[in-house]
Amino acid sequence: MDTVDLAYVGRGPHEELVAHIADQEDFYADEGVHVVLRDGSVWDPQRLRRGATIGLGRTVLSRLNTGIPWVTLTVNTHCPLFWFLARPGLETLQDLAGRRLAIHPPHTGPGVFARIVLRRAGIDPDRDIQPTVRMPGDFGMDLRWLRAGTVDAAVVGDTFAADAVAAEHGWRVLAFVGDHFRIPTTGVAVDPTFTDPDDPAIQALVRAHRRALKVIHEDPDTTIRHLATFLGGQTEEEVRQHYARYYKPYFTTDGQVDEAVAAQAITAVAAELGVPATFTAAEFYRTEPVGATTHG
Numbered sequence: 001m002d003t004v005d006l007a008y009v010g011r012g013p014h015e016e017l018v019a020h021i022a023d024q025e026d027f028y029a030d031e032g033v034h035v036v037l038r039d040g041s042v043w044d045p046q047r048l049r050r051g052a053t054i055g056l057g058r059t060v061l062s063r064l065n066t067g068i069p070w071v072t073l074t075v076n077t078h079c080p081l082f083w084f085l086a087r088p089g090l091e092t093l094q095d096l097a098g099r100r101l102a103i104h105p106p107h108t109g110p111g112v113f114a115r116i117v118l119r120r121a122g123i124d125p126d127r128d129i130q131p132t133v134r135m136p137g138d139f140g141m142d143l144r145w146l147r148a149g150t151v152d153a154a155v156v157g158d159t160f161a162a163d164a165v166a167a168e169h170g171w172r173v174l175a176f177v178g179d180h181f182r183i184p185t186t187g188v189a190v191d192p193t194f195t196d197p198d199d200p201a202i203q204a205l206v207r208a209h210r211r212a213l214k215v216i217h218e219d220p221d222t223t224i225r226h227l228a229t230f231l232g233g234q235t236e237e238e239v240r241q242h243y244a245r246y247y248k249p250y251f252t253t254d255g256q257v258d259e260a261v262a263a264q265a266i267t268a269v270a271a272e273l274g275v276p277a278t279f280t281a282a283e284f285y286r287t288e289p290v291g292a293t294t295h296g
Contacts, residue, residue, distance in 0.1 A: 002033055002201035006188070007040030007048055009055030010110070010136050012159040013230040014081035015186055017247075018212045019054065021226050025215065027208035033201045035208075041136065049191040052205060057109030059189045060266060063284065064275050065107075071197050072285045074206045074255030075187040076213065078262075079178025080113045081246060083162040086153035086172045087146055093121035093174050100130045102142050102154035109185075110136055112272050114155045117180045119272075146171065161234045161242040178250060183265035184257055184285065197286065210255045217253050257285040 008015040019037055022028055028035045040048050040055075045062040049070075053059060057080065059070040084093065096118070103125070104111035111133075115125045123129065132151050134141070142154040143165070153174065156162060166173045188206055190197055216223045220243065227247070228239045262281035270277035 002199075002204075003036060004033060004201050004205050005036050005038055005051030006205065007038040007043065007051055007053045007055075009040045009043070009048070009053060009058050010157060011039075011041065011138055012081070012157045013227055014077070014158050015054050016230065017223075017227060018076050018186070018209050018216070018251075020229070021212035021215050021223070022208040024226060025212070025222070027211045028205070031204035031208045033204035033208070035205060050194050052188055052190050052195065052202065054186050054188065055109065056184045056187050056189055057113065060183070060269055060284070061107070061109055061112065061273070063279060064266075064270055064273055064277070067278070068191055069193065070189045070191055070284065072184065072187055072189045072257070072287065073197055073202065074209055074287055075184040075252055075257045075285065076209070076255070077178075077186055077251045078182045078184050078258055079176075079246075079250040080110070080181065080183065080185045081158045082110055082113060082177040083156055084114075084117075084153055084174040084177075085142075085146065085156055085162060085166055086174050087149065088170055088172070090153060090172055090174060093118065093123060096121075096123055096153055096174070097128045098130070099152040100132060100150070102132045102134060102145060102151045103129075104136055104155060105133050106272075108136065110155065110157065112269055113177055113181055113183070116268055116272055117175060117177055120180060121175075158242075158246070159230070161231055161238050163241065163245065164234050164238040176246075178246075181265075181268070182258075182261045183269070184262055187255065206255065213252055213255060216247055216251050220248070223247065255287055257281070257287045259285065 138159045139156040145151045
């Protein structure tokens with residue numbers, strides 16, 4: 001059985017759920033591939049490029065910045081699962097002007113996405129906010145800062161159900177990033193310099209993930225059971241609501257890319273980074289059907 005190293009680059013089910021379902025439901029074994037899931041959150045692009053990766057936002061950034069010729073083979077979602085949470089008194093993104101905001105660094109995918117959303121709301125992230133810059137993590141410190149009043153708002157990922165946590169503390173969800181900026185965010189990408197996209201093991205990995213995507217849409221109970229393992233601080237009903245609001249509507253059914261969305265996203269990210277868009281969506285996303293499954 002062939003082995004593939006697969007790295008996630010952000011913590012939380014938005015990165016890990018599809019791979020988790022594929023593993024726990026034995027889809028990898030059915031497809032004849034052994035997948036080693038690696039935490040690549042702090043890896044530099046040169047290390048990341050030597051295996052497959054889930055984080056598509058980071059691959060767009062590294063291809064724009066350094067020319068690594070990433071190719072995406074399947075897409076999980078076009079909606080970045082990040083939220084702007086705020087303390088009472090703030091009602092809109094525009095209210096962030098002059099406020100203290102915990103935000104990711106501008107060279108990271110989540111940081112770029114948040115900066116694009118702020119600009120679209122008329123907020124200059126370099127002049128109009130007081131940033132507390134920190135690397136992506138489990139966002140527990142962000143919640144402490146919000147409770148203590150150290151920051152007025154924070155950009156957080158889905159290591160918890162943002163709507164439920166906001167309701168519990170009387171905070172506001174100012175925005176779901178995916179409602180304001182769309183980009184293929186998670187899936188499977190490889191660098192052909194080191195990994196042949198047509199390698200049978202890679203194709204088996206892609207098939208397993210597409211089976212997991214079908215589970216997300218066709219088997220809510222199984223999906224919620226797996227999702228709950230990432231959201232241990234939430235009740236089953238809160239996990240169900242999180243699934244219904246952010247997973248079933250926004251995750252693809254077949255791993256295919258929306259090329260128009262992808263093209264607009266590449267242009268927007270390149271503009272935020274201040275670099276030319278040196279590749280097209282068609283060159284970056286190769287998500288045509290893969291070979292027939294080996295299971296059953």
